[in-house]
Amino acid sequence: MLPRARISFSRMALVHLALVAYALVSLFPVFLTLINSVKSRNAIFRNPMQLPTAETFDLVGYATVLKQGDFASYFQNSMIVTVVAIALVLLFGAMAAFALSEYRFRGNSLMGLYLALGIMIPIRLGTVAILQGMVATGLVNTLTALILVYTAQGIPLAVFILSEFMRTVSDDLKNAGRIDGLSEYAIFFRLVLPLVRPAMATVAVFTMIPIWNDLWFPLILAPGEATKTVTLGAQMFIGQFVTNWNAVLAALSLAILPVLVLYLAFSRQLIRGITSGAVK
């Protein structure tokens, strides 16, 4: 008994060591951004690793960002684009995944493969065609353009993950619903979706971060002042000759916040889903 316990203890220790190391590596840039965002310009360059002290503490970056009146609207744009795109990705991704996993129809696996291709081929390859399409439909410089592109970008992974999970939902349960007279929509929304909630949360997190951080499509499709997103907005502090590092770091620090809130919201769902499954 004892040796086995010791082995599993040392194994656990190793696993935790690896995880802690990974967490440190991932958190370090965030940490640097945060501490430097509240330091004076000189201190940022002289001692980037140093924690802010009484002399070097300076909120000038935040003051600049917040004075730049449009920043609130950039935030709002990012938020709208991200939330709506996630909602659409989850809705359409889940519906497609349900159809693929539940119904036998001609071309089922071909359709699945076609949708999965989107995971391997980056959507940016189609930028020129997308831009032409947006120009033709008059959607340039609208949030709608971004939402459409991000929905398309997120759906392949969503379909892939969700259809795997939906295959694990018991056929008997769905059949019981059919016998009780539930429509296929009711079976999807009332029986299947609640059971794959943890997978939905995973998909939401994976979808959200690239959208929030994206600079490419906002720059190309919606660079107008009214539709700027946070990442694009922060660019205005990066000049060709002079960069306002205080402001850039402050803007980036602020940009972390909403994404953190969304993440917490989803991960709570994720954990609740997992534990309710375990107790069942």
Place this chain on the structure above:
Amino acid sequence: MGSLTLKSVHKAFGSVDVLKGIDLEVEDGELVIFVGPSGCGKSTLLRIIAGLEDATSGAILIDGAEVSAVPPAKRGIAMVFQSYALYPHLNVRDNMGLGLKQAGASKAEVATRVKAAAAMLSLEPYLDRRPAELSGGQRQRVAIGRAIVREPKLFLFDEPLSNLDAALRVNTRLEIARLHRDLKATMIYVTHDQVEAMTLADKIVVLDGGVIQQIGSPMELYNRPANLFVAGFIGSPSMNFIDAERLGIQEARTIGIRPEHITLSRQSGEWATNVAHVEHLGADTILYLESEKAGIVTVRLFGEHHYHPGEEVFATPAGEQMHRFGADGRAIR
């Protein structure tokens, strides 16, 4: 109210023929059991009757009306699944009432019918619990209650006892038998367990390889199996099969004799054998004998008997209980 007719029902998944022409009549009020080894198509047949799966060809009539185009909820059936398939997010009351509610029954009616079914199954204390808060046996009773509430013409049970432990299995079996008597409903019950089939059924349908092997009452199947498969499947321990040539019998290929139809003696008998192994079950003693003439023979004796491995005994089959099978596996009568 509640007869079922199947007319040459075929089902193929891709190029695999699962059901190869099933013809069956189930009369009103009968409890019919489909029995057969795993993978022989029992569940598929049940799902076709329920309308959850389309037959490749053939007709299904409930109360004389063709139902191939009728959705499951409108066929007047209720189904109890092996995995219970309760709605995890609804409490027992709503689990049982959902079907009626969907069919448009009034709240009061749903409430009275759920209450009646709960009383029948002693589920009243659990009505407000979720499935996760119930034991396996209680979940199975809720699943049965959900079927009762709908007052169907036809109950379909798909291996309802196979997830329960042995003691609970017997209780639930009795409960289903009692329900069948009380409700006088037509029930179709699928199992791979021949004991369940023998104890519950009015009529047993033995399936194998997508074909009906025999239909009959439990005693008909036991006493007059139509072929080798049924003879070997029904009865436990299963029938001994002996090459007819070894016994010097000309008109049959195989001779079948049930373990309980062989008598033993230490003095004399037809086959001289050696005891290979003995199992004491209390009420029964099962012996495995090795003999020159008949090969390995299983014998079941009632009560306690003290034979020991290696001992020499004589076995004598009861002549009138021998089953003879031809080269095609069919019984010769």
